[in-house]
Amino acid sequence: MQKIFVDKSDTAADVLKYLKTSKEGLVMLVVPTESKLKTLASFRSLKKRGGEMGKNLIVESVDEKVLSLAAAAKLEAIHPFLSNFKNSSMADIVVTPKAKRTLAIKTNKATVGRVLKVRSGLEETVPVSLRRSFRIPVSKSLGRFLVPTAVFVLIFLAGLALNVFFTKAEIIIDFQKTPWNLEHTFVASTSISGNGSGYFVPGQLLDQKKNMAQLFPATGRGQVAQKAATKITIYNAYGTDSQLLVATTRFLTPDGKIFRINSNVVVPGAVKQSDKLVPASVTADATADKPGPEYNMGPVEKLTIPGFAGTPKAQGFYGVMEGGAEGGLIGESAIVTDADVTSAQQKATEIFKSVFENTFITSPPDGLTIIDGASELRILRLTVDRNVNADGNFTVLGEAEFRSIAFREDDLRHGVETLGLAGYPDLEFETLSVSYKDASPNFDKGTLSFTVEATGTLTPAFNPDEFKSQLLGKSESEAHSLVLSIPHLLDAKISLIPFWVRRVPEDTKRVTITVH
Numbered sequence: 001m002q003k004i005f006v007d008k009s010d011t012a013a014d015v016l017k018y019l020k021t022s023k024e025g026l027v028m029l030v031v032p033t034e035s036k037l038k039t040l041a042s043f044r045s046l047k048k049r050g051g052e053m054g055k056n057l058i059v060e061s062v063d064e065k066v067l068s069l070a071a072a073a074k075l076e077a078i079h080p081f082l083s084n085f086k087n088s089s090m091a092d093i094v095v096t097p098k099a100k101r102t103l104a105i106k107t108n109k110a111t112v113g114r115v116l117k118v119r120s121g122l123e124e125t126v127p128v129s130l131r132r133s134f135r136i137p138v139s140k141s142l143g144r145f146l147v148p149t150a151v152f153v154l155i156f157l158a159g160l161a162l163n164v165f166f167t168k169a170e171i172i173i174d175f176q177k178t179p180w181n182l183e184h185t186f187v188a189s190t191s192i193s194g195n196g197s198g199y200f201v202p203g204q205l206l207d208q209k210k211n212m213a214q215l216f217p218a219t220g221r222g223q224v225a226q227k228a229a230t231k232i233t234i235y236n237a238y239g240t241d242s243q244l245l246v247a248t249t250r251f252l253t254p255d256g257k258i259f260r261i262n263s264n265v266v267v268p269g270a271v272k273q274s275d276k277l278v279p280a281s282v283t284a285d286a287t288a289d290k291p292g293p294e295y296n297m298g299p300v301e302k303l304t305i306p307g308f309a310g311t312p313k314a315q316g317f318y319g320v321m322e323g324g325a326e327g328g329l330i331g332e333s334a335i336v337t338d339a340d341v342t343s344a345q346q347k348a349t350e351i352f353k354s355v356f357e358n359t360f361i362t363s364p365p366d367g368l369t370i371i372d373g374a375s376e377l378r379i380l381r382l383t384v385d386r387n388v389n390a391d392g393n394f395t396v397l398g399e400a401e402f403r404s405i406a407f408r409e410d411d412l413r414h415g416v417e418t419l420g421l422a423g424y425p426d427l428e429f430e431t432l433s434v435s436y437k438d439a440s441p442n443f444d445k446g447t448l449s450f451t452v453e454a455t456g457t458l459t460p461a462f463n464p465d466e467f468k469s470q471l472l473g474k475s476e477s478e479a480h481s482l483v484l485s486i487p488h489l490l491d492a493k494i495s496l497i498p499f500w501v502r503r504v505p506e507d508t509k510r511v512t513i514t515v516h
Helices: 012-021 040-052 064-072 142-165 338-361 409-420 464-471 476-484
Strands: 002-005 026-030 056-060 076-078 092-095 114-119 168-175 178-189 200-202 204-217 220-236 243-245 250-252 258-261 265-267 271-273 276-278 280-291 300-303 317-321 329-335 375-385 393-406 427-442 447-460 489-497 511-515
Touching: 002 012, 012 040, 040 056, 040 064, 056 064, 064 076, 168 476, 178 409, 200 409, 204 338, 220 258, 220 265, 265 280, 338 375, 338 393, 393 427, 409 427, 409 447, 464 476, 464 511, 476 489
Parallel strands: 002 026, 002 092, 026 056, 056 076, 168 511, 178 200
Antiparallel strands: 114 489, 168 489, 178 447, 204 393, 220 280, 220 317, 220 329, 243 265, 250 258, 258 280, 271 276, 300 317, 375 393, 427 447
16 A cells, blocks of 8 residues: 655645556545645545546545545545554555655644534535544554553543533524515404404504693784683582572672673582581682773682672672782783784694694503504684783683594504414514504594504524423434424534534533524
């Protein structure tokens, strides 16, 4: 047998030239680390062309990748320190002509792990089948015996330490991704309970009313005769029965000025506690009986009701002006124009809209979702009080109602996922985004129809921890088979470390599964 030392820069073509000059049928190629032959195509070429020359090739190297590629090309591959190949059968040693060689024993410092790569069920790098037995040469010299023995012991102890402390398995799995999309009309209805089904989800009707009193500036100027305005708290200390007071009922101040209430009010009955009556009260808007600044005044402790004069109720019913009265005027002043009224009504409507948006749309109650177009704002009343106060402002009194049909997005997403997985029982959503458009509410029926646009990615339903438990303690080939059996597998890589390990560790902490 001939032994040919291959230079790092030698290509497959160079090696074939060396083989042509060899007269032996059995040739050992000694390939160094960092050799240009580190491709599967190179070794396949050597196998084929060498066979055509009648050469039986053996590859020897301390480079694990070289050995793996040689074995993949169906060449016998051996490690000089992990093989019992008998060197005594060699016929001669050939040194390639490119450069002088210095023969030395090299340890493999680079390769610590051994990798088996699987792509779409095809094994690209075939496991290297290395002999595990060590040959201790017999020599008459004790020194020649002790040195190999020491090397053997050191290697054995190092391997044992690696097995005990550094053995691990790393599995990387890539799954096929299935894009998915949906565009369909959904209906949220107040008559649906639970999570809903199909294209129907539970809906909830939101309905709330709000009142508002807002000041706006008067921009006109003119002669006015304006009455002062105030609020009067009316007390019933007479009896337990309620008392109706009609609009324009008079209240008299101690200095003889008359104020009239603007609308009907019902004064509640007093509350009897033991032998005492606790007065009850109600507050009403009131206006001075005549225009002029003389009706502008501070708080009044007690106003009497002239209509009850001469009756027992005269002392039991009375009013209190806690905030005084203001706005009485005769002369030039700011006045409210028609343009002021129109502008104030528009602004009052915008204020109502902003209040409801902040209350409901921006922060919906109870985790509900309100989509664009699912709401309605109704202005029930906008009343303009043209009286201008001392600051030149007039008042708009308003009442509005907000209605919306909302739903829980969790219910909607549940419905979308159920529809999306109907034809894929072994898949799950990796990503899912949902948007809405074309909302059309029907508040009388309590329904909201809208279009859902959904896009997502489906991936296999895979539990890494469960799969890890199946791998523990399995041989390399068994682990390979288990990985290949995973549905919808696109790519995978199994790494057993150190390189001589042939089984997945039993300790779950030493097994890592990464899913991409």
